[in-house]
Amino acid sequence: ETGVTQSPTHLIKTRGQQVTLRCSSQSGHNTVSWYQQALGQGPQFIFQYYREEENGRGNFPPRFSGLQFPNYSSELNVNALELNDSALYLCASSLGGTADYEQYFGPGTRLTVT
Amino acid sequence: AQKITQTQPGMFVQEKEAVTLDCTYDTSDQSYGLFWYKQPSSGEMIFLIYQGSYDEQNATEGRYSLNFQKARKSANLVISASQLGDSAMYFCAMREDSVGFKTIFGAGTRLFVKA
Numbered sequence: 459e460t461g462v463t464q465s466p467t468h469l470i471k472t473r474g475q476q477v478t479l480r481c482s483s484q485s486g487h488n489t490v491s492w493y494q495q496a497l498g499q500g501p502q503f504i505f506q507y508y509r510e511e512e513n514g515r516g517n518f519p520p521r522f523s524g525l526q527f528p529n530y531s532s533e534l535n536v537n538a539l540e541l542n543d544s545a546l547y548l549c550a551s552s553l554g555g556t557a558d559y560e561q562y563f564g565p566g567t568r569l570t571v572t
Numbered sequence: 573a574q575k576i577t578q579t580q581p582g583m584f585v586q587e588k589e590a591v592t593l594d595c596t597y598d599t600s601d602q603s604y605g606l607f608w609y610k611q612p613s614s615g616e617m618i619f620l621i622y623q624g625s626y627d628e629q630n631a632t633e634g635r636y637s638l639n640f641q642k643a644r645k646s647a648n649l650v651i652s653a654s655q656l657g658d659s660a661m662y663f664c665a666m667r668e669d670s671v672g673f674k675t676i677f678g679a680g681t682r683l684f685v686k687a
Contacts, residue, residue: 500663500679503674506673546615548617561619564616565614
């Protein structure tokens with residue numbers, strides 16, 4: 459068990475609604491990354507937060523936004539939900555740094571948009 | 573262009589035999605890291621093994637080894653003595669030092685271990 463937790467486990471929303479997903483990092487980790495994993499695909503990087511600041515972003519529109527709190531827990535917010543936002547959302551915490559740092563993933567939140 | 577390519581959508585292996593999962597990558601960075609993750613049906617990504625671009629020795633972690641061929645830009649995962657619990661999706665991933673915040677994943681290979 460990695461110590462990274464995510465809530466909720468599952469969520470069903472309607473197109474156009476807004477959703478907030480939460481992630482609690484492993485103790486001592488100051489960096490969190492969020493990924494979207496559509497069915498049958500590999501995870502796609504959404505963004506990363508390091509010490510409460512966005513540290514980098516993937517190819518996702520601005521309606522995907524995030525926050526990192528002083529305790530390094532994190533939120534992913536998605537506005538104006540679309541059907542193709544249905545996916546498994548994974549967060550991963552790490553100590554950050556260079557390319558060799560290991561990420562610890564949470565169990566994910568499965569979002570279904572109807 | 574695909575940064576990480578996994579050409580085997582599905583693989584079958586007999587229990588107790590070894591299996592190789594293929595991964596090729598594309599980068600112009602000199603410094604990068606390569607990772608393999610296992611994803612069971614529960615969804616959680618489990619880190620298996622890491623190889624740095626400057627590491628001369630192939631990485632090994634228990635039954636997992638990474639066959640790193642830098643000139644060919646390949647990073648194949650070898651699982652020895654397969655177990656039924658190895659049945660899962662396996663993802664190859666890369667992080668480039670020039671874009672250190674971003675991990676790029678391949679499309680994955682589903683491994684089926686037969687009893």
